[in-house]
Amino acid sequence: MNILKDEPYGTTKGFLLSSAAWMVAGSLAGFIGAVEMVAPELLGNIPWIAFGRIRQIHTNLVMFGFVGSALVGAAHYLVPTLLRTPLHSERIGKASLWSWNLAITAGVVTLSLGYTQNREYAELIWPIDIGVLIVLALVFYNFLQTLRRRKENLLYVSIWYIVGSFVFTFFTYFFGNAVWNPETGSIIGIPDAVLAWFYGHNIIAFFFTTLAVAVAYYIIPIVARTPLYSHTLSLIGFWTILIMYSHIGTHHIIQAPVQTWLKVIAVTGSIGMLIPVLTVLVNLWLTMRGRLGNIHADVAGKFVFAGSVWYLLTCLQGPLQSLPSVQRLTHFTNWVVGHAHMGILGFAGMTALGGVYFILPRVTGRSLYSARLADIQYWLILIGMTGFFVVLTTAGLIQGNGWLNGEVVYRILPEIHLYMVLRASLGILIAGGAIIGLYNIFMSLYGPKGETS
Amino acid sequence: MFYIGWISLTASGILVGILVFLWALKTEQFSDQGRARYLPLRDDFPMAQAQNPSKATGEVYALLFVIAIGLAAMATTVILTLMSLGG
Ligand code: HEM
Numbered sequence: 001m002n003i004l005k006d007e008p009y010g011t012t013k014g015f016l017l018s019s020a021a022w023m024v025a026g027s028l029a030g031f032i033g034a035v036e037m038v039a040p041e042l043l044g045n046i047p048w049i050a051f052g053r054i055r056q057i058h059t060n061l062v063m064f065g066f067v068g069s070a071l072v073g074a075a076h077y078l079v080p081t082l083l084r085t086p087l088h089s090e091r092i093g094k095a096s097l098w099s100w101n102l103a104i105t106a107g108v109v110t111l112s113l114g115y116t117q118n119r120e121y122a123e124l125i126w127p128i129d130i131g132v133l134i135v136l137a138l139v140f141y142n143f144l145q146t147l148r149r150r151k152e153n154l155l156y157v158s159i160w161y162i163v164g165s166f167v168f169t170f171f172t173y174f175f176g177n178a179v180w181n182p183e184t185g186s187i188i189g190i191p192d193a194v195l196a197w198f199y200g201h202n203i204i205a206f207f208f209t210t211l212a213v214a215v216a217y218y219i220i221p222i223v224a225r226t227p228l229y230s231h232t233l234s235l236i237g238f239w240t241i242l243i244m245y246s247h248i249g250t251h252h253i254i255q256a257p258v259q260t261w262l263k264v265i266a267v268t269g270s271i272g273m274l275i276p277v278l279t280v281l282v283n284l285w286l287t288m289r290g291r292l293g294n295i296h297a298d299v300a301g302k303f304v305f306a307g308s309v310w311y312l313l314t315c316l317q318g319p320l321q322s323l324p325s326v327q328r329l330t331h332f333t334n335w336v337v338g339h340a341h342m343g344i345l346g347f348a349g350m351t352a353l354g355g356v357y358f359i360l361p362r363v364t365g366r367s368l369y370s371a372r373l374a375d376i377q378y379w380l381i382l383i384g385m386t387g388f389f390v391v392l393t394t395a396g397l398i399q400g401n402g403w404l405n406g407e408v409v410y411r412i413l414p415e416i417h418l419y420m421v422l423r424a425s426l427g428i429l430i431a432g433g434a435i436i437g438l439y440n441i442f443m444s445l446y447g448p449k450g451e452t453s
Numbered sequence: 454m455f456y457i458g459w460i461s462l463t464a465s466g467i468l469v470g471i472l473v474f475l476w477a478l479k480t481e482q483f484s485d486q487g488r489a490r491y492l493p494l495r496d497d498f499p500m501a502q503a504q505n506p507s508k509a510t511g512e513v514y515a516l517l518f519v520i521a522i523g524l525a526a527m528a529t530t531v532i533l534t535l536m537s538l539g540g
């Protein structure tokens with residue numbers, strides 16, 4: 001078997017299938033973590049799934065495995081298509097695909113064995129960090145070469161976002177993981193907190209957000225069957241996100257003794273973020289105006305539209321929770337976990353799934369195995385995500401309010417127990433959706449010819 | 454003095470941005486915005502067509518409901534914040 005086989009869109013197909021598989025594994029890991037919060041003793045004290053480890057396995061799997069693979073796979077379709085030029089090298093693409101999956105697998109194994117650098121979203125140990133950096137460099141090189149040979153000189157906004165994402169993610173990952181300190185992957189003291197959240201924030205901004213926005217900008221005009229409302233506006237959004245988003249990571253540590261001027265920059269920048277966010281949303285929504293029926297006739301359009309709604313809510317919440325007085329209430333509570341799921345699953349994840357279902361028929365040349373199963377997955381995730389949001393926000397407000405009133409943790413925990421039970425139950429919907437998705441995506445790639453969508 | 458590092462990191466990000474912006478100007482990326490809007494539309498893969506393209510479907514109402522819940526949650530948060538400030 002030739003794992004670097006040169007076949008049209010082979011890289012994209014590989015990434016899409018990987019995403020589906022990691023979504024199953026990642027949601028199940030999340031589910032285990034949720035069960036441990038309901039009944040800490042239930043699963044015994046198996047070290048490799050102890051909460052501290054399974055949480056990191058969950059976040060790495062769902063973020064880099066599920067959402068990351070889908071978005072990188074989509075980028076491998078969008079770049080050649082929009083540049084009207086075949087991908088520079090499918091073999092390099094395949095090499096990045098396998099290295100990416102190897103890095104994620106190694107990540108799960110090492111995290112479960114307790115090898116971690118313990119900085120959020122930067123937990124993976126040094127050798128794996130190097131693997132991730134190599135993948136990012138390979139992908140960037142492949143895109144750059146494709147760009148240089150492009151037949152379409154004009155770059156559509158999605159291309160700007162994709163290329164920008166890989167440049168910024170490489171640097172964010174390199175500096176954020178302090179790769180020059182292999183032992184710890186960190187520097188020390190407060191400077192490290194600032195660096196860690198420079199990283200934690202920028203990886204969300206310049207990997208998940210920008211790639212998801214690229215996918216949305218591509219799919220919406222096609223599904224709505226109309227040109228983008230304004231390309232100029234889309235570019236304004238791109239350049240403002242570049243300027244606004246890169247230096248506000250300190251809003252994650254407003255409660256820590258960090259220099260005040262850094263906090264001021266972070267809070268003002270967070271509010272300023274409304275500009276790039278609204279340019280994207282206004283542009284997309286004006287493109288679909290009067291065409292919502294068309295958007296929802298197509299399962300991919302549906303996922304992307306729901307993603308845009310979650311983007312709105314996440315980014316209204318974001319500036320709100322960056323305000324120090326609000327954060328006194330919400331920080332360190334489940335409120336933030338609600339925001340995180342809304343951003344990564346609701347916005348980036350649903351948009352990524354839209355990308356998957358849009359691209360699959362185009363790279364296989366036949367319709368989806370089942371549009372109906374994709375539709376069921378849509379509802380499971382939408383309902384599950386909405387439930388997560390309500391439950392986690394409520395639990396978070398109970399925690400924050402109680403603590404501000406001087407109540408101690410052990411009295412608050414029983415009060416939020418019910419919400420932890422609800423969260424675990426809702427997780428079944430999302431995990432179920434993931435399993436259905438994997439089946440559908442696998443069958444669309446390798447199964448018999450399916451129904452027409 | 455760690456923030457020298459932070460400032461150089463942020464500044465180098467912005468610098469890269471400016472350089473690419475200049476490249477974009479040079480290669481006339483901002484000149485033909487009217488055509489750029491149409492670039493995705495070369496996709497001609499057959500797609501399902503709604504009978505009435507402008508009709509809002511059940512999904513739209515479900516999402517409006519989601520927005521309403523989201524706004525209500527944020528309003529509650531603001532109220533609790535204000536109460537905690539007052540007390
Ligand atoms: C498949 C899509 C999912 C994505 C993209 C996702 C994403 C995330 C992210 C980003 C975090 C970190 C939150 C933070 O640090 O604030 C997180 C934590 C968590 N997630 Fe998920 N998640 C997904 C599904 C699930 C499912 C199905 C469950 C099961 C109930 C779940 C349960 C959890 C738990 C228990 C935590 C830890 C929260 C804590 O430490 O308090 N997630 N998830």
Ligand code: HEM
Pocket residue numbers: 120204208209251252253270271273274277311314315316317318319321322327330331332336339340341342343344347348
């Ligand atoms: C206008 C845009 C946004 C702003 C201003 C913003 C702001 C914030 C702030 C202030 C926090 C820290 C909360 C705390 O710890 O108390 C946070 C956490 C988080 N945000 Fe956002 N956010 C925005 C958009 C997004 C988007 C689009 C995503 C996902 C793609 C996202 C994902 C996350 C995640 C995963 C966390 C949890 C980090 C952790 O583990 O503590 N955010 N956000």
